[in-house]
Amino acid sequence: MRQRRWRDSGLAVLMLGPSIVILGWFVVYPLVKAMILGTQRCSPSGSCPVHGGLQQYVDAFTSTQFQDALIVTIKYALITVPIGVVLGLALAVLADKYIRGIGIFRTIFSSTVATSVAVSSVMWFFLLNPNVGVLADLLGGVFKTPGLLQGKGTALWAVSASSIWANLGFTFIVITAGLQSVPKDLYESAYVDGANGLGRFTNVTLPLISPVLLFVTVVLTARAFESFAEVDLLTQGGPKGSTTTLTYLAYGRGLPTSSDDGLRATVSVLVFFVLLILALVQFRGLEKRVHYGN
Amino acid sequence: MAIDQIRGGRKIGRYVLLVVMAAIVLFPIYVMVIGALKPGNKVLVNPLLPSNVTFSTITRAWRSGHLARALVNSSIVALVVTTAQVITSVMAAYAFVFLKFPGRTVVFVLFLATLLVPLEATLTVNRRTMQSLGWLNSYKGLTVPFLATAFGIFMIRQVFLTIPKEMREAASMDGLGHIGFLREVAVPLSRPTIGALALFAFLTSWNQYLWPVLITTNSDYNTVQTGIAALQRASLSQPNLVIAGTVIIALPIFVVLISFQRQLVRGLTAGAVKG
Numbered sequence: 001m002r003q004r005r006w007r008d009s010g011l012a013v014l015m016l017g018p019s020i021v022i023l024g025w026f027v028v029y030p031l032v033k034a035m036i037l038g039t040q041r042c043s044p045s046g047s048c049p050v051h052g053g054l055q056q057y058v059d060a061f062t063s064t065q066f067q068d069a070l071i072v073t074i075k076y077a078l079i080t081v082p083i084g085v086v087l088g089l090a091l092a093v094l095a096d097k098y099i100r101g102i103g104i105f106r107t108i109f110s111s112t113v114a115t116s117v118a119v120s121s122v123m124w125f126f127l128l129n130p131n132v133g134v135l136a137d138l139l140g141g142v143f144k145t146p147g148l149l150q151g152k153g154t155a156l157w158a159v160s161a162s163s164i165w166a167n168l169g170f171t172f173i174v175i176t177a178g179l180q181s182v183p184k185d186l187y188e189s190a191y192v193d194g195a196n197g198l199g200r201f202t203n204v205t206l207p208l209i210s211p212v213l214l215f216v217t218v219v220l221t222a223r224a225f226e227s228f229a230e231v232d233l234l235t236q237g238g239p240k241g242s243t244t245t246l247t248y249l250a251y252g253r254g255l256p257t258s259s260d261d262g263l264r265a266t267v268s269v270l271v272f273f274v275l276l277i278l279a280l281v282q283f284r285g286l287e288k289r290v291h292y293g294n
Numbered sequence: 295m296a297i298d299q300i301r302g303g304r305k306i307g308r309y310v311l312l313v314v315m316a317a318i319v320l321f322p323i324y325v326m327v328i329g330a331l332k333p334g335n336k337v338l339v340n341p342l343l344p345s346n347v348t349f350s351t352i353t354r355a356w357r358s359g360h361l362a363r364a365l366v367n368s369s370i371v372a373l374v375v376t377t378a379q380v381i382t383s384v385m386a387a388y389a390f391v392f393l394k395f396p397g398r399t400v401v402f403v404l405f406l407a408t409l410l411v412p413l414e415a416t417l418t419v420n421r422r423t424m425q426s427l428g429w430l431n432s433y434k435g436l437t438v439p440f441l442a443t444a445f446g447i448f449m450i451r452q453v454f455l456t457i458p459k460e461m462r463e464a465a466s467m468d469g470l471g472h473i474g475f476l477r478e479v480a481v482p483l484s485r486p487t488i489g490a491l492a493l494f495a496f497l498t499s500w501n502q503y504l505w506p507v508l509i510t511t512n513s514d515y516n517t518v519q520t521g522i523a524a525l526q527r528a529s530l531s532q533p534n535l536v537i538a539g540t541v542i543i544a545l546p547i548f549v550v551l552i553s554f555q556r557q558l559v560r561g562l563t564a565g566a567v568k569g
Contacts, residue, residue, distance in 0.1 A: 008393035011472060015385040015393070016401070022382070022442035027408045030419035037419060046422065091319075094311055108316045111323070113558070114548035116501035118519040122526050122540050123322050126329075126533055165322065170562060177559050226414055229503040233523055247414050251504060264418045272415035279410065 031272070037265035044259040052262075060266045065256075068241055069249040070274070072156065076245055077224035079160040080167070084220050085213060087164065088171025093201070095172075096179045106176070113169035121233035124162035125149070128234075149235055152242045159227075159234050159243050166230075167223065171216050178212030179205070218282055225275055228252075246271045323544075330355075330538040355525070355538035360513060364521030365546065367436075368500055371517060374437045375499040376492050383446030383491060384484075388476050390447070391454040392462055402451075408444045413504070421508050431512040440499060446491050453487040454480060490560035500547060518543040 038057060041050035052059070060066055091109045095102055112120070128148045148158040182205060190200045206213075228247045231237055237244035237252050250257055250267040257264040324342075331347045356362065389395070390402050420439055421430075429435035457480060465475045481488065503519045510516065516524060522539050529535045551558055 008389075008472070009395040012389045012393045012395040012398075015389040018382045019386040019405070019442040019447060022439070023405065023408050023444065025423075026420055026439040027411050027416055027444075030416035030423070031411050033419045034415060046425065091315060094308065094315065097308065099305065099308065105312045105316055107552070108319055110551075110555075111548070112319065113497075113562075114551050115323075115544050116503070116519055116547075118501070118503045118522060119540050119544050120322075122522050122536060123326055125526065126537055127322055127325065129533075165319075168319065173559055174562050177562075222412070226412060229519070232503075232507070233526065247504075250414060251417070251508065261418055261422060268415050268418055272412060275412050276410060 034265040034269050037262055038269045039266075040262040042260050042262040046261065048262050050262070056262070056266050057270065060263070061270055065241070065244075065249060066246075066267065066270065069244050069246045072241070072243065073225055073227075073245045076156060076160060076227065076243075077221055079157065080163050080224050081217060081220045083160075084164050084167050084171055085216055088168060088175050088216065089213070091168070091172050092175035092179055093205075096176065109172045110169045112166055113173065115166060117163070117166050117227075117229040118233060120166035121162055121230045124158075124165070125234055128158050128162075150239055152239050155235050155239060155243045159230050162234060163224075163227065163230050167220060171220070174216055175209065175212055178209040182208045214282075218279070221278065221282065222275070225271070225278065246274065326537050326541050326544075329534060330541040332534065351534050351538045352542060355535040356542060358529070358535060359521060359525040359539045360516065361518070361521060361525075361539060361542055363514065364516045364518045365543065367433075367515060368517040368519075370433060371436045372496050372499040374433070375440045376495045378437070378441040379443055379446045379495040380488060380492050382442040383450045384476070384481060384488065386442070386447045387450035387454050388472070388480060390451050391457075392472065392475070392480070405444045405447060409448070417505060417508060420505075424509050430509050431515050433515075435509045436506060436515065436517070439505075443495070446495065449487060449491050450484065453484045457483055486557070486560060489554075489557045493554050493557040494562070496550075497547075 037048065039051060039053050040048040041052055041056075042048035095105050095109060115123070148154045186204050186208070187200055190204050195203060225245075226247050227245050228251060231243050231245055231248040232252065235243040237248050237255070244252065244255075246267070249255060250264055250271060252258065257267055328342065328344050330352055331344060331349070333346050333348050333350060386405070390398065424430050424435045427434075429438070461479060462475060465479060470478070500517075501519065502517070503523075506515075506517050506520045507523075510520065513521075513524060522536070522543055525539045526536050
């Protein structure tokens with residue numbers, strides 16, 4: 001019996017080995033090491049002579065920069081996630097009918113998956129930039145000065161527009177797949193029971209695709225909290241920090257963190273805990289409302 | 295019953311809505327393509343209508359942005375990462391499903407836990423690791439940290455679990471060892487999921503931005519993402535070049551996605567459908 005239990009151990013070590021090495025070396029070790037590094041201050045050359053202790057986490061968390069970035073990130077998520085999910089759902093429902101030419105529309109709605117966040121940010125930069133911007137021109141003089149990306153009140157919305165657009169293809173594809181997995185006979189029985197279109201949507205479709213909507217919400221929220229490329233390419237966190245998200249605070253250009261690995265580690269470990277709490281809250285809060293069938 | 299069919303006015307209404315939404319979604323792409331086809335000095339004149347159609351802007355962007363090099367770099371990095379992730383994921387998933395060894399569940403839970411660690415939390419230390427190894431500005435630096443992922447292992451494990459245990463027992467009685475069973479039964483049966491993982495890994499690697507920004511300073515190691523960013527910074531006075539650049543680098547990935555639409559849907563929905 002004992003021999004049976006250990007029979008495959010050698011082979012298991014060989015097959016798990018590469019993954020254990022990579023995940024240990026580049027996920028587990030750096031996380032633990034970052035927690036230690038986060039109690040130190042480092043010079044631009046990389047040596048870390050100053051030990052600030054756990055107080056460094058407290059100081060960083062309570063600093064106005066971190067608090068501001070946390071608020072900006074939450075705002076950013078509150079703009080991009082609901083609008084992104086509702087738009088994706090609307091497009092998916094709109095395209096979920098078998099009418100002539102629907103394949104073309106589905107391809108168009110999926111198409112933004114082909115643009116990375118970096119590419120879409122560069123595109124939107126040229127749509128919104130007041131000097132060369134096409135959209136800025138079309139929307140008229142109001143947005144010309146100082147321009148949507150340079151206005152303190154509008155910059156976050158402009159970045160959001162770019163990100164919502166870039167994520168739309170992903171949201172559309174996933175929700176469409178969800179809609180197609182709804183058994184057609186359920187619609188038919190609801191139809192027989194006299195439910196109208198709206199009734200069928202709220203009582204049949206929505207509950208059945210709620211796991212898919214939860215998935216999309218979780219992914220879009222994570223993307224909002226990890227947003228970097230769009231901020232780097234559209235606003236560099238400005239104007240006056242109004243688009244400095246948490247990830248940009250840790251890795252952006254010209255910030256206190258960019259020449260101090262210790263401080264950078266402090267901020268990124270704090271972001272890790274924020275994301276962990278967020279994941280727990282999302283699953284606790286949403287799991288109850290989600291219908292998994294059977 | 296044909297409740298999926300709609301007629302008359304409602305059908306026209308739906309078409310109108312579809313066309314309006316399609317126009318909105320396509321608008322940024324349309325503007326870029328039109329801009330890319332204009333000569334440099336005309337980009338900002340009537341940006342919505344094509345005029346003086348030429349490919350000269352595209353060829354200039356191709357040369358001045360070193361986009362060929364960036365496309366080659368991105369292809370090398372994404373192909374290496376994809377191949378490695380498929381191999382490491384299949385091997386590890388096989389161990390978790392078909393091999394008996396002590397602590398199997400504990401090890402699997404530890405693997406899953408790494409999914410909770412966001413990339414951001416590890417990049418600072420990983421950059422220092424690259425620096426001490428001398429791997430800044432290198433293909434090793436761009437690829438090695440991503441050669442295995444818990445997501446891939448989890449995805450392949452889910453499909454391996456659907457293979458009946460009796461098949462393994464029967465194969466074993468026929469004298470087929472683990473490697474033989476993996477190659478001749480498990481992998482062929484899981485081909486669609488492996489394809490989905492491959493496409494997902496390729497896209498994720500291709501689209502990476504923050505990591506290449508952190509570990510490359512030499513433009514020889516620009517990927518398409520950092521390449522287009524560099525082009526944008528360098529060519530603020532020549533927006534036409536950047537516009538053409540975005541079109542050039544969006545095109546190959548668009549073709550890839552159109553060709554692998556089924557794998558894409560499967561890959562993107564892998565986490566959404568209960569296993």
